[in-house]
Amino acid sequence: MVNTEVDVVIVGAGIVGAALAVRLAKSGLRLAVVEPVPPAAPADTWDSRVYAISPGSARLLSEAGVWQQIDPHRLGPVHAMDVRGDHGARLVLDAYEAGVAELAWIVESGRIQHALWQSLQQQDNLYLLTGVSGVTLAWTGERSRLELSDGSVVSAGLVVAADGRPSWVRQQARLEARREDYHQSGVVANFACEHSHRQIARQWFRADGILAWLPLPDDVVSMVWSTDPVHAAELAGLSPDQLAARVADAGGRVLGDMHLVTPPAVFPLSILRVPSLVAPGLALIGDAAHGVHPLSGQGVNLGLRDVAALASILLARGDAGCGELALLRRYERARRGDILAMQGVTDGLHRLFRTRNPLVAALRNAGMDVLQRIEPLKSVLIRQALS
Ligand SMILES: Cc1cc2nc3c(=O)[nH]c(=O)nc-3n(C[C@H](O)[C@H](O)[C@H](O)COP(=O)(O)OP(=O)(O)OC[C@H]3O[C@@H](n4cnc5c(N)ncnc54)[C@H](O)[C@@H]3O)c2cc1C
Incomplete structure (x- = not known):
């Protein structure tokens, strides 16, 4: 039990909260981090939660000394993205053509969390309060009491x-949050493949949802299938061999036979819009500040960009107090555009590919073909993927 005064308390040490703590740890700010469930040490088996980490996010973790702590044999670089529409359209984004080494890295959530956690444990100006959660939180004057x-x-x-x-x-702060249910679930599972995935991330916009295969090392793919809840429950209820056959068939068997290596898990999907990201003495980051459809694999990346923005504003605050509203508004302004754009794109794509209208179906496939042929438009997409 502690009774302490700090400059910043970070509540929640998932990837985003822990990354902020590590980023601020050498700043001289007095920090506290509260996390009820510290991450377990990673096992040899594959984690069911896997993220596509953008090069920008990898850079942030690298500058914090965390990326280097992740076993390189568990990092899957993405050299190309191959996206298929439901009426034959195809869009390919290629790292080589874009002049970069990789478009993203596919990494297990537990590996990133563990590396962050190890770093947190080595910081000396930081109270790591684990196994506990908040009971009351109130703001009085310029300070909060948790x-x-x-x-x-x-x-x-x-x-x-x-x-x-x-x-x-x-x-506790009574900030408004609007959650809109997508009436879809994400089914995630990992599969070993007969043929090499050649470091290509594949995505199919299908009549029954959006199927993604993300390339992990050792020719394992992490699958995310966003689909209606009844179909998701049916998939999760199949035997391992039946599920592997269903997933291989859905992807046109481009990687041959598949073999289930991590049992399926199912997550409900929704979008979360939070109009105010700050209040006096309070800032929201990561999924507390926004929720997006996983079709673009950008949730953690958005959160890590929150971390970069908030950290740089706090580190350059001069004489201002960390909780001053004028300072925090700068963070909000810095993040608003990126969050709205990402929510707009993922929500728009989700709706565009959900509709059964044949005219819309023809138009969306034509749109993908246009993107494929116009290099400047592809460059915009690639720049977005890299940030
Ligand atoms: C099916 C699916 C696939 C996805 N795929 C991707 C992908 O490929 N790429 C990507 O970038 N994103 C992806 N996402 C999104 C990603 O999972 C989230 O954006 C990310 O986990 C958000 O991180 P966070 O640290 O903000 O929140 P969380 O991961 O939710 O962490 C919150 C932390 O706060 C702690 N906590 C909770 N309550 C309290 C409390 N009262 N007090 C203190 N601590 C508390 C929790 O224990 C946890 O450690 C996917 C999401 C889904 C559903």
Whole structure:
């Protein structure tokens, strides 16, 4: 049990909250991090939660000394993205053509979390409060008072909500959050493949949803199939061999036979819009601040860009207090455009490919073909993927 005063308390140490803590750790700011469930040490088996980490996010983790701690044999570089429409359209983004080494890295969530956690444990100006969660949180004047389930009390100039979509902190601050259910679920599972995936990420916009195969090392792919909940439940209920055959067939058997190596898990999908990302003494980051459809694999990347923006504003604050609203508004302004754009694109694509109208179906496939042929438009897409 501790009773302490800090400059910044970060509530939630998922990838985003932990990355902010590591980024701020050498700044001289006094920090506290609250996390009820610290990550387990990674196992040899493949994690069911896998992320496409953009080169920009990898750079941020690298500058914080974390990326280097992830076993390189568990990093899957993406050399190309091959996206297929439901009426024969095709869009290919290629790292070589774009003049970059890779478009993204496919990495297990647990590996990133563990590397971040190890770094957090080595910081000395940081209180790591684990196995506890918030009980009460109130702001008085320029400070907040956070009481934890073990009786600890943390007083801070700035509270950072990094506690995921339901965000207890956001609720205590009574900040509005609008969640719109997509009436879809994401089925995730990993498969070993007969043929090499050649470091190509593949995505199919299908009548029954969006299927993605992300290339992990050892010719394993991580699948995300966003589909209606009944279909998702049916897929999750298949035997391992039946599911592998169904997934291989859905992808036209381009990687030959598949073999299930991580059992399926199912996540409900929704979009979360949060109109205000800040209040006096409070900033929201990561999924506490926004939720997007996983079709672009950008949730963690958006969150890590929040981290970069908030850290640089806090580090350049001069005489201002960490919780001053004028300072925090700069963070909000810096992030608003990126978040709205990502929500607009993923929501728009989801709706565009959900409609059964044959005219819309023809138009969306024609649109992909146009993108494929116009190099400047492809460059815009690639620049977005790399950030
Ligand atoms: C099916 C699916 C596939 C996805 N694929 C991708 C992908 O390929 N690429 C990508 O970038 N994103 C992807 N995402 C999105 C990604 O999972 C999220 O954007 C990401 O996990 C958000 O990280 P976070 O740290 O903000 O929140 P979280 O990961 O939710 O972490 C929140 C942390 O806060 C802690 N916490 C919770 N409550 C409290 C409390 N009261 N007090 C203190 N701590 C608390 C939790 O224990 C947790 O550690 C996918 C999502 C889904 C559903």
